[in-house]
Amino acid sequence: MIPVTSKLPQTGTTIFTVMSALAAETGAINLSQGFPDYDCPPELVDLVTRAMKDGFNQYAPMAGLMILREQISIKTEKLYGATYNPDTEITVTAGGTQAIFTAISAVIHPNDEVIIFEPAYDSYASAIKLMGGIVKSLELEPPDYRIPWDMVKRLITSKTRMIILNSPQNPTGSILSKTDIDELIAIVKGQDIFILSDEVYEHLVYDGQEHQSMARYPELRKRSFIAVSFGKLFHSTGWKIGYCLAPANLMQEFRKVHQFLVFSVNTPMQAAIAEYLKDENVYAGLPAFFQQKRDYFRNGLKNSRFKLLPCQGSYFQCVSYQDITDEKDADLAIRITREFGVASIPVSAFYSKATDHHILRFCFAKRQETLDKAVERLIKI
Numbered sequence: 001m002i003p004v005t006s007k008l009p010q011t012g013t014t015i016f017t018v019m020s021a022l023a024a025e026t027g028a029i030n031l032s033q034g035f036p037d038y039d040c041p042p043e044l045v046d047l048v049t050r051a052m053k054d055g056f057n058q059y060a061p062m063a064g065l066m067i068l069r070e071q072i073s074i075k076t077e078k079l080y081g082a083t084y085n086p087d088t089e090i091t092v093t094a095g096g097t098q099a100i101f102t103a104i105s106a107v108i109h110p111n112d113e114v115i116i117f118e119p120a121y122d123s124y125a126s127a128i129k130l131m132g133g134i135v136k137s138l139e140l141e142p143p144d145y146r147i148p149w150d151m152v153k154r155l156i157t158s159k160t161r162m163i164i165l166n167s168p169q170n171p172t173g174s175i176l177s178k179t180d181i182d183e184l185i186a187i188v189k190g191q192d193i194f195i196l197s198d199e200v201y202e203h204l205v206y207d208g209q210e211h212q213s214m215a216r217y218p219e220l221r222k223r224s225f226i227a228v229s230f231g232k233l234f235h236s237t238g239w240k241i242g243y244c245l246a247p248a249n250l251m252q253e254f255r256k257v258h259q260f261l262v263f264s265v266n267t268p269m270q271a272a273i274a275e276y277l278k279d280e281n282v283y284a285g286l287p288a289f290f291q292q293k294r295d296y297f298r299n300g301l302k303n304s305r306f307k308l309l310p311c312q313g314s315y316f317q318c319v320s321y322q323d324i325t326d327e328k329d330a331d332l333a334i335r336i337t338r339e340f341g342v343a344s345i346p347v348s349a350f351y352s353k354a355t356d357h358h359i360l361r362f363c364f365a366k367r368q369e370t371l372d373k374a375v376e377r378l379i380k381i
Ligand code: GLN
Pocket: 016, 017, 032, 033, 034, 035, 097, 170
């Protein structure tokens, strides 16, 4: 055997893969990895077929089909009043995770410090470490997971190169408020700090609240890579298509990496999405659609021994099990999958120190029957 010096010695297989595999093996209802158990719109599938028949089968341009970038630009303008030039400021990616990885690789040098807020999506820290960067994580406290901006201020040094934000946040379902934005602006103003804003759940914001995209604020926008996902928008996570928005000088560096990471993203789906996006109703109804699911799931769990944490956005509901058992969340998630037939994600997986607040994450982007069945099992615990 040839010895390998791991570049990520502390990293195992991502928890989403582990729990989805366990759910499949045990036949449990899978509320772990975030994806819908219902299909994407049939019209969209027909548009892909049509695009393939119409000959959209060769490489797309490196940055994405122009017809799609134009639609993304229109959508961003409508939603956030921000104009992104399709030619120089928008790149179509193979999902949000690729946009995140590419942005980090494009600008993070060895020993650059990157601030992340934990619990955090597990790709951030590994991408930073692969680039030789230093992860500066700040742990947020349940149940509200607000960002303590005074502590962020204290974390900033001359080596701070990037702050990674994620609103709506995975796994906690918290969202950034206008006050958070004001604090952020005050902190980064005059500093050479980039922002990587993971906005893949941009449409999943509830109770009439507004998504605080970095695109809305010139002071933030000029330093931000914004990662967005079509998988969440069209209930098609398996298509692995998303995009990145960034000002031209940042996008130029982003594309230098993107071209050698994937070169370009599959063409027929880009053509189909470009056509489908022309009707803004395809995303206008998403908050109400998912809010109904959130409320339905929360309502069902009211009769359980789990304590519901707030959920203002995303398609995840976190619950505390402190009144049920002292078990580690990773052990309990496995036991509930095996013994009760419902798979979840232990929130400790989102902390570099595996901090365990005895909280599990459930994905409620599921059919009503699935949620009914899951709730029926969960209330027995
Ligand atoms: N973002 C999804 C989740 O949190 C998973 C994405 C993935 O598995 N790569 O469940």
